[in-house]
Amino acid sequence: DTAVSQTPKYLVTQMGNDKSIKCEQNLGHDTMYWYKQDSKKFLKIMFSYNNKELIINETVPNRFSPKSPDKAHLNLHINSLELGDSAVYFCASSPFDNEQFFGPGTRLTVL
């Protein structure tokens, strides 16, 4: 029944490792997003895909690479993790230009 799901919910890893976060939506939406929420709760768009095509890439280090195998999935792969990557990462989806539905978030802690 979950509309937008993310795995894992928590991710603790060492600096320098590579990790992935998966996102799936069962709402039939065309557009999916990745947002980063920092320790001060500020939310910022990272990427957006529309029908598997990248449409937004907001000055994110190229260590971050999104991949959309199909319209329902948008994964985020992060190479060479740094301390500053610690944050909560939210996936979201939306139909056309309406409200965005957010996943539960993935709390990433880099040690």
Next chain:
Amino acid sequence: AQKITQTQPGMFVQEKEAVTLDCTYDTSDQSYGLFWYKQPSSGEMIFLIYQGSYDEQNATEGRYSLNFQKARKSANLVISASQLGDSAMYFCAMRESGGSNYKLTFGKGTLLTVNP
């Protein structure tokens, strides 16, 4: 310049009273949308209410209403009859037009505490 400004880092309200959370925005687009989201301490982002720039009437959803003043570029959230469960972080966000660019730009949020 910030596109979304929420000037109240924290707000307190007594249970059953109404509270207004401020939001001003900056855009040169004619077509845009304004959203409010709630983030409780559990962390999820919950959509509350939406106002389109061309909507003549203020949006309402249950106890939530959006006081939209276009000329002042403000989109304040009004919560009536506050409940303890309303204690949360509240974010104002804007979606500007521009092809398929549907990203939301968020304000820094207001932490609302409802006192019993």
